[in-house]
Amino acid sequence: MKLIGSLTSAYVRKARVVLAEKKLDYVFELENVWAPETGISAFNPLGKVPCLVMEDGSAMYDSRVIAEYLDTLTPVCKLLPANSRDRANVKVREALADGVLEAAVAAFLERTWRPAGQQSQAWIDRQMGKVHAGLKQLSEQLGEQAYCMGIHYTLADVAVGCTLGWLAFRFPEIDWRGDYPNLARLFDKLSERPSFKDTAPPSA
Template sequence: MKLIISLTSPFARKARIVMAEKRIECDIVVDAPWGPDTQTPRYNPLGKVPVLVLDDGATLFDSRVIVEYLDSISPVGRVIPDGGGRQRIAVRRWEALADGLVDAAVATYLERKRPAQQQNPVWITRQQTKVAAALEALAHDLGGKPWCSGDVFGLADIALGCALGYLDLRFPDIGWRKTYPNLTAHAAKLAERPSFTDTAPPVS
């Protein structure tokens, strides 16, 4: 099995953290999906990382599908509650919200990389509004609980940690730590886990 990633992708980081928590061995292949020599479209027609290539050559994407697959192949360190029901859906909702925050942040980052005269300020504001609203909702939903969903560490915490890590990487000016002390404490708690420290994005 091999996982195609970029070192800065929070979606790829989510899959890597799940692998580490579940002690799943996998080759890691680093690619630059935005680069001219990217190999990612050979494995994912959408040209996005992460992609999980199974031993029989089957390819899995996106990160949510990969995470669900990883959790299904080993009972060790389950990150999604077993069985159906509200607990499982609650975790997937956390993931959707955290991933959605990242989608809006990535859209802002890419728009700002365009030449100044081609940037659309209305679009940027729209995406920034989503980031701010998502942060508020995440902080509200976490409240004073020790973990995002249920009483154990899981995918909801992983997705949240990856989203906050991406903000630190690309938008240090947002200053979410000042506004949301509970998210700050949660991020600090997650940062103690080797799965998080070993996958931290390189500072560029």
């Protein structure tokens, strides 16, 4: 298998963490989707990463789809429960973490890609409102549990850890550590795992 992605995308990091946790062999191919010469559309018409290219040349994209598929390939470190309700709860938490990330990315791009005079502060504020509301919900769901779903490490933790890591990387001014100490404890614990250590953003 070949994973196409970047070193700074939290969505790509999620796929890389899952690959590491599942102990799956793959080739990591760096791709800058913003570059004029990018070839990502040959595999994903949406022009996004991560993109997982299979042995037969077919491609799979969207980090949630990739992560769920990878979890079926080996029983090592099962990240999704078999029980349908528990599985859905993990996926809901993953969706929430991804939603926080999506809103933060939208605000980041508005601030960095548009000239200052063309930026919409109302748009940035709307996205950051989603970020803060999502962080609050993630903290409330976590409570004093060891992991997002209780005592078991799951895909929800992978998604939350990757989102928090990206916020620390791109939005250091957001004091989620001070506001939500339980998220900080979870993130610190996840950061000790080899899968997270080996996939940390290069400037983090």
